[in-house]
Amino acid sequence: MVVLTKPAINHFPIVKNSFKSPSYINDIPVIDLSKPNSKNLIVNACEEFGFFKVINHDVPMEFISKLDSEAVKFFSSSLSEKLKAGPADPFGYGNKKIGQNGDIGWVEYILLSTNSEFNYQKFASVLGVNPENIRAAVNDYVSSVKKMSCEILEMLAEGLKIHPTNVFSKLLMDEKSDSVFRLNHYPPCPDIQEFNAQNLIGFGEHTDPQIISILRSNNTSGLQILLKNGHWISVPSDQNSFFVNVGDSLQVMTNGRFKSVKHRVLTNSVKSRLSMIYFGGPPLSEKIAPLPSLMEGKDSLYKEFTWFEYKKSAYKTRLADNRLVLFEKSL
Ligand SMILES: C=C1C[C@]23C[C@@]1(O)CC[C@H]2[C@@]12CC[C@H](O)[C@@](C)(C(=O)O1)[C@H]2[C@@H]3C(=O)O
């Protein structure tokens, strides 16, 4: 008989010497979507941080709370029940194992494709009584967050003086858009102190491959972003706001003017963190290349590739790898 003991947290990655990193938490740009001058601030934030916080959005609170409670219900069910919705290959329920290439973190999650019904077959047995509840909650939330992402991308295009302003948003609106939705649950890890590992990794450092990622979490912090100066800063949690990441594809489409932001999540010893992320991606056949109007007479920094080619290559990499380097031109 196999006896399951306490998980061996000393097998998990930790962050060393993070006390040396200053936390310039007040520097994170905050974009008020109701203000007319936001488009220029968004451009600045994408250039400087590849990251910003969004307030005064119009995603209904009702959709957020409904998904929150469905997610809590799911993650509170027994491990044997949850495992029935796994493995994450890449879609499905995953526990501690992230991706297919050996990464681990103190996290459990559900990964879903936003345009495929097949997702839910895996979950039907677990969500048993009524899988429709979580399906409806995800659909309402994702539609609303996708709409906000498109508004942000159109403001961004305006700020960059690109016409038409739907150059980015049309890729998310396409019915073949290859977008992903993720619910992450980081259980508290009380044993952290015992192992003298104050900074256990929940989700290791990485960039997101898509165009844009829109993250919302409960009021437990843990998210950190890497600044241009090489310092990690903690992002204070705010359950009423959204956080936006520039992804690798947007870095390429702006010919490197925007940088996809490196980020990670550290585990809390007392509180659990719940996060929900929409990763807005283009259709698989879409060419990912710098927009001509952003070239300013310069050459593209990147080789030609489609989203399918990039994704195929990205899914062979480890979380912390620089996935774009394989697509950079040697100038
Ligand atoms: C280790 C990996 C997990 C990941 C696929 C990859 O091989 C490299 C990119 C990872 C990432 C990061 C952002 C998103 O969470 C994600 C769904 C994505 O599109 O790329 C994950 C992938 C995953 O968890 O499957």
Ligand SMILES: O=C(O)CCC(=O)C(=O)O
């Ligand atoms: O859970 C979070 O807060 C961030 C997770 C993340 O970066 C990801 O899933 O790509």
Ligand SMILES: [Fe+2]
């Ligand atoms: Fe991420």
